[in-house]
Amino acid sequence: MCHDPRGILMATRSYSGAQPYFPDEDRAEIMAAVEDILVSGSMTQGPYLKRFEAAAAEMAGTRYALGVNSGGTALEIALEAVNVKGKDVIVPTETFVATANSVVRAGGRPIFADLRLNDLAISESTIAAVKTPNTAAVIIVHMFGLMSSEIAAIQDYCRKEGLVLIEDAAHAHGASFCGRPAGSLGQIGCFSYYATKVLTTGEGGVITTSDDRLAEQVRRIRDHGRQTGGSVFDYAGNNFRLAEIPAAIGVVQQRRLAEIVAHRRRIAAVYRNILHNAPYMYLVDPVPHDEHSYWRYAILLDKGIDRQTVQRVLLDQINARVTWMYEPLCHQQPLYAHQAENAVSLPVAESVVGRLINLPTHSYIDEQGATDIAHTLYDCVAGLARHA
Numbered sequence: 001m002c003h004d005p006r007g008i009l010m011a012t013r014s015y016s017g018a019q020p021y022f023p024d025e026d027r028a029e030i031m032a033a034v035e036d037i038l039v040s041g042s043m044t045q046g047p048y049l050k051r052f053e054a055a056a057a058e059m060a061g062t063r064y065a066l067g068v069n070s071g072g073t074a075l076e077i078a079l080e081a082v083n084v085k086g087k088d089v090i091v092p093t094e095t096f097v098a099t100a101n102s103v104v105r106a107g108g109r110p111i112f113a114d115l116r117l118n119d120l121a122i123s124e125s126t127i128a129a130v131k132t133p134n135t136a137a138v139i140i141v142h143m144f145g146l147m148s149s150e151i152a153a154i155q156d157y158c159r160k161e162g163l164v165l166i167e168d169a170a171h172a173h174g175a176s177f178c179g180r181p182a183g184s185l186g187q188i189g190c191f192s193y194y195a196t197k198v199l200t201t202g203e204g205g206v207i208t209t210s211d212d213r214l215a216e217q218v219r220r221i222r223d224h225g226r227q228t229g230g231s232v233f234d235y236a237g238n239n240f241r242l243a244e245i246p247a248a249i250g251v252v253q254q255r256r257l258a259e260i261v262a263h264r265r266r267i268a269a270v271y272r273n274i275l276h277n278a279p280y281m282y283l284v285d286p287v288p289h290d291e292h293s294y295w296r297y298a299i300l301l302d303k304g305i306d307r308q309t310v311q312r313v314l315l316d317q318i319n320a321r322v323t324w325m326y327e328p329l330c331h332q333q334p335l336y337a338h339q340a341e342n343a344v345s346l347p348v349a350e351s352v353v354g355r356l357i358n359l360p361t362h363s364y365i366d367e368q369g370a371t372d373i374a375h376t377l378y379d380c381v382a383g384l385a386r387h388a
Contacts, residue, residue: 015321091139114126121150203246
């Protein structure tokens, strides 16, 4: 069983639950902005949205960033804008189901691809293995904010094959690949600003692109199909807009991006330094470490290590919340598993999903907290292995 030889029973400390980061001065600024919005009566499509979109475009290094009401909406609109109706879209099976669902809602068919072990991302070879003559697009998911070393190869492959590359950057605010920001690596990128993400507006999303035509199509889709600046509607869109109050929160959050990502990298470094030679576990933490945003810190336990016991012990001993995701895999979800094209074996994803755990990296985990978590995890896993 797990034990606590150093007596790290930190009853007064709590490491449980991802929490958004709103220091006192940010809360005061947001409340003042809310008052301003209420007094002005400009509840939507106002100045705070413009400021938020400008900050998000700067983050992503793109000409455009367009706010919408969720990350799932961002994906759906992006897929509709590039026109995947009646076509196949390659999606990693290890992702939140919203990625695949967005393909369906845009009129396409998700085709699930396997992963590479070292970064839990699709690769050129796993894309090529499932590509069909009807494939129109590829979605790369920057899982946990990790940036795959395969991105350049995937970009080249998509160019060669005439495929649109879409980034699901829900976990990757502030991450980069070879100095280029997440959100600028494909034709179009999608960020989530859900409550638990690196940056949050509560609910919200952003679509990034430097393509004039795609940006205009996104604007139309999110606003009922309205032509820019008028009352003429020539497309069956809907209301997917982001309101002013969440946009005001986003303005303040974007200003904290560098601070928040730097903190997450420091916490990841604590885990890495303590656990890099730990037996019975594998750190999903590829180099270069300073380009990841570390939404959470991913570890694969050896087979036979009961992660539910690990979860319970860390919660009981130091009030630390260990999670895992996303299970079942997309191709195993009831929505997709019955479809003949999804009756496939994706061996890497299937081998890791039951062994994956995530350690917290949010702003209320300090370096001492990360140290406590890492040492407790080390001892717990070693104890379970001895008694296996």
